[in-house]
Amino acid sequence: MKPTGVTALYSQKIDILQIIENSKNKKFAVNLIFWTFLLMIVEAIDIAGISYAAPVLMKLWDVTPKTFGTVFAAAPFGLMLGGFIFGYLGDRIGRKKTLLISTCWFGVLTFFTVFASSVTSLIVLRFLAALGLGGTVPLAIVLVNEYAPKRSRAKWVGFMFTGFPLGMSLGGFLAGWLIPNFGWKSIFIAGGLFPLILIIGLMIRLPESIKYLVLRNKEKKEITKILLRLDPKLHIGPNTQFIMENEEKNVEFSPKMLFTGVLLFITPILWIYSIFSSFSIYFLNNWLPQVFVSSGLTIKDASFATSIYHLAGMLVGSAVGWLFDKRGMLACLIFPIVGSILVAVLGLPLSKTVLMFVVFTAGFFVVGVQMVLTVSTPMFYPTAYRSNANGIAMGIAKIGSIAGPIIGGILLSMRLPLNQLFLFISLAIIISGLLLTALGLFYRRHYTDVKDSVIKDSETVGVTN
DSSP: OOSSSSSSEEEEEHHHHHHHOOOOOHHHHHHHHHHHHHHHHHHHHHHHHHHHHHHHHHHHHHOHHHHHHHHHHHHHHHHHHHHHHHHHHHHHHHHHHHHHEEEEEEHHHHHGGGOOHHHHHHHHHHHHHHHHHHHHHHHHHHHHHHSSSGGGGGOOOHHHHHHHHHHHHHHHHHHHHHHHHHHHHHHHHHHHHHHHHHHHHHHHHOOOHHHHHTTTOOOOOHHHHHHHOOTTTTOOEEEEEETTTOOOOOOOOOOGGGTTTTHHHHHHHHHHHHHHHHHHHHHHHHHHHHHHHTTOOHHHHHHHHHHHHHHHHHHHHHHHHHHHHHOGGGGGGGGHHHHHHHHHHHOOOOOOOHHHHHHHHHHHHHHHHHHHHHHHHGSSOOOGGGGHHHHHHHHHHHHHHHHHHHHHHHHHHHOOHHHHHHHHHHHHHHHHHHHHHHHHHHHHHTTOOOSSSSOOOBBBOOOOO
């Protein structure tokens, strides 16, 4: 029977989680993923810039790989601190607002990198720029995760994050053209301008997390606007209450929450996995161009080879998302298994053609190890402190990101044979695989039947006029 009367047309209660799970609005999904995808591209171009400028700067300033390793380490240290700061702000003032602040921050500071005149000034500027960079990735992941239906959550995040390796690859092609023609400063000018232009689109088109708005009892008008974008057929009246069944209370975050219940085991595993995965990723991201140059390739060919590595990483995002959603976390063990083998092969004498092929396939599987972590981490934590948890996890990962470039610089300065160098990285990937196995077992046992978080208590969060 159809409802009668004006008030009957209005839904008295609307379950936000149900709307998200049942939403068929592809336009909304495409818009969300598109803008965060672009953000990943511009962030990656910024991060990649220093790697491609390194051979030129090392020669220009007459510094050793060991010394320049501290420059590479400055950014991950800033990323770690930025992850903590902006993760906290994301849960306090909103995902979108914090994302805009962090994007503006790293755009401006990247542009200022052109004023670096020594290793010391470069370290300071890269650290400051990285503070903003540390907020964008975890916040974008959280925002996409909170709008994705459970059946497609890994797929959405994975596809969005493909922008990052694409940006790393584009950064190589861009550097290969800009640096020889316009000098090393040109890559940082481009890396600073892109996010400042993009921020205009983000302000207009990117929605705030509706889960955050409801939990924080924020403006009903904004919640209504977003709901109507998700489902234009909804009838929302002045007394409509927005709820989230099977969702946690809005509580003040405390670090001990990361170790409550099964999280006592999961959080440490996530953190250690993050460290080893980031170690191998940043070792390769920062030193591949220099390793290739040292092995006899020209700067142009080294940049091209590294771009191929990152281009393969772009393709893996959708593959990880599909495999995770369809077969579960344990099926993703294929990435560390194959990745560790291919990285070891990189240390063998290879022809240029074979090298390019191995670099491409290694990029696919090695970045896949990191991608599994990227799509899964937000799933383990409740909405109320998901931004904090994800920001802290990505901040902890920077321990590996800092160690990778520094240890890489030391090993290169020792003139370690290439086969031993790549075996070292292969070992880190193998350890990541063991940790992924443990994490996958916990996920299969504790999370496959949970709607949205590890906290199963049913709570209703109301928003009134």
